Amino acid sequence: MVKQILVAILLLPAAEIAAFVLVAALIGVTGALLLMLATTLAGILVLRQAGRGGIARFRVAVADAQITATEMTVPAS
Numbered sequence: 001m002v003k004q005i006l007v008a009i010l011l012l013p014a015a016e017i018a019a020f021v022l023v024a025a026l027i028g029v030t031g032a033l034l035l036m037l038a039t040t041l042a043g044i045l046v047l048r049q050a051g052r053g054g055i056a057r058f059r060v061a062v063a064d065a066q067i068t069a070t071e072m073t074v075p076a077s
Contacts, residue, residue, distance in 0.1 A: 024032035 020032060020036070023035070027035070
């Protein structure tokens with residue numbers, strides 16, 4: 001099982017490069033690069049928004065004393 005996971009992790013970059021080459025062949029290199037940039041920016045915005053919400057909930061919980069030191073180490077769901 002572990003061996004299969006390691007092989008999958010090692011093959012992932014090759015699969016991503018192959019997918020990019022395929023998309024570039026279909027829509028052009030410029031279009032593929034713009035699409036890659038757009039998805040990167042969308043991911044950054046999603047992570048930023050999710051991060052802000054988590055930090056805001058943490059601050060409210062600490063300010064209201066609803067959280068203890070042991071609870072802080074448990075990842076929020």
